[in-house]
Amino acid sequence: MSMFCYQCQETAKNEACTVRGVCGKDEDVANLQDLLIFVLKGVSVYAEKAKEEGVDLSAKTAPFIMEGLFATVTNANFDPKRFEDLIVEAFSLRDEVKAEFEKAYRENHGEEFAGELPEHAVWTAEEVDEYYTKGEGVGVLETENVDVRSLRELATYGLKGIAAYGDHARVLGKHKEEIDRFTQKVLAATTDDSLSVDDLVALVMETGEMAVETMALLDEANTSTYGHPEPTEVNIGVNDNPGILISGHDLKDMEELLEQTEGTGVDVYTHSEMLPANSYPAFKKYDHFVGNYGNSWWKQDKEFEQFNGPILMTTNCITPVKDSYQDRIFTTGMAGYPGVTHIPDREEGGSKDFSEIIELAKTCDSPVQLEEGTIPGGYARNTVMSVADKVIEAVENGDISRFVVMGGCDGRFKSRDYFTDVAQELPEDAVILTAGCAKYRYNKLDLGDIGGIPRVLDAGQCNDSYSLAYIALELKEALDLDDINELPISYDIAWYEQKAVAVLLALLSLGVKGIRLGPTLPAFVSENVLNVLVDKFDIKATADAESDVAAMMAGQ
DSSP, X not given: OOOOBOOSTTOGGGTOBSSSOTTSOXXXXXXXXXXXXXXXXXXXXXXXXXXXTTOOOHHHHHHHHHHHHHHTSTTTBOOHHHHHHHHHHHHHHHHHHHHHHHHHHHHHHSSOOOOOOOHHHHOOOSSTHHHHHHHTTSSGGGOOSHHXXXXXXXXXXXXXXXXXXXXXXXXXXXXXXXXXXXXXXXXXXXXXXXXXXXXXXXXXXXXXXXXHHHHHHHHHHHHHHHOOOOOEEEEOSOOSSOEEEEESSOHHHHHHHHHHHTTTTOEEEEEGGGGGGGGOHHHHTOTTEEEEOSOOGGGHHHHHHHHOSOEEEOSSOOOOOOTTTGGGEEEETTOBOTTSEEEOOOOTTSOOOOHHHHHHHHTSOOOOOOOXXXXXXXXXXXXXXXXXXXHHHHHHTTXXXXXXXXXXXXXXXXXXXXXXXXXXXXXXXXXXXXXXXXGGGTTTSOOOEETTEESEEEOOSGGGHHHHHHHHHHHHHHTTOSOGGGSSEEEEEEOOSHHHHHHHHHHHHTTOOOOEEESXXXXXXXXXXXXXXXXXXXXXXXXXXXXXXXXXXXXX
């Protein structure tokens, strides 16, 4: 095998990608990503050792650890040079943290530290070429026990989701020390062979708890900066002006792009996961913010061709770039692709410079119209709870028989038509709660409303799954129920990458049971670990739409 990766839902044969990623990632990038995580674990080992000596270095380690983990999320970064640079920076940080630990140890014990350390903390390279060969041997398979491996990877993938959400919050000036400390705790724990399976199960559950905290933090960061999303009919047509298409999750990038394009004659459109930006009050003041263009991330190869103007990828999901638009696609943040221009990070207190994109846009044709009309959005927690009385009355009167949470990710596989079929199969008194790009499977269907309440309530991006959890917990209290599982809510979750893993673990940490997960169960969950999840949380695989809808409507 030239690589081994099974972190996403589309992994080859639902086993692992061993030659080239289905996502398009080649063996060099895969192995560099593994080595980056390997060195980040070494950083974390020293940081945890320092904490034992009374020195908390999480403020130093966490920002870079989060960025490094974020870069390895599926479809975020395909650029080997960027990973080489990140590994160099990781080694430098490891040296700094090591020095501070050793200093604290000497001061506390009067001697040099002579204990054993895992290879993650001591291996180094003289040349960059060594990164590639070392990366081949330090990935997933370095853990031989399949159940230990499964739990370590489950915690790591959940942590990748936490890192992505935490990085977005940090960009907006929000972070929590407990989240920072947790990132290094998990990575260090994955190098500790003394931990039992029970210890690792507990670590996985703690990862879910921290995912809830991180999504709540990002929710606070977004809403305190841009206002609470409000019900919005989002335009899906086009204007005659040239445009810039912005995709991903980073609302700060969205804000700065809108500011810099104002008055230039260039319009701005969202794509895929940036769709929810249309519902934030702070962005509605811009007349040149036209609406959303296109559909889910995996259709970008065709839709980017037809857009005609520049595209800005702020995070994942980027797919292999076609020659037809390579000269007008840009990345920023932790996104990257070889041969694609990267917009550098903003200096402290400053803004990113999007002038190159804007000047290019002025020379381009206006977008080809793909569709027309509007789609609804903006039904996050604040909106739903503002009409909570109406919702509760509809439940108590039987006008709403059930809520079905169909959040998560979209993907390429035809098996995801299942989620469209479920939406169409659900009775007219059922309401869909959604967040994430899974909504593109049904958000343009005409499903109507129930007493003015739309049958598809779109809370926003995948991180806005926090809104769905918040709504459920508030309804539990309002209906005076003892257990969240007594609510008339079913969970039918689509997953693709590691942010969805964080959302899943968050739901489990809140005690949610009976979650359906599809279109396949994760390849990284071993049979024994799956049995634990089934026994404790009644996790089940999606089946067919008709039988699943019948079971969900029966509360099963």
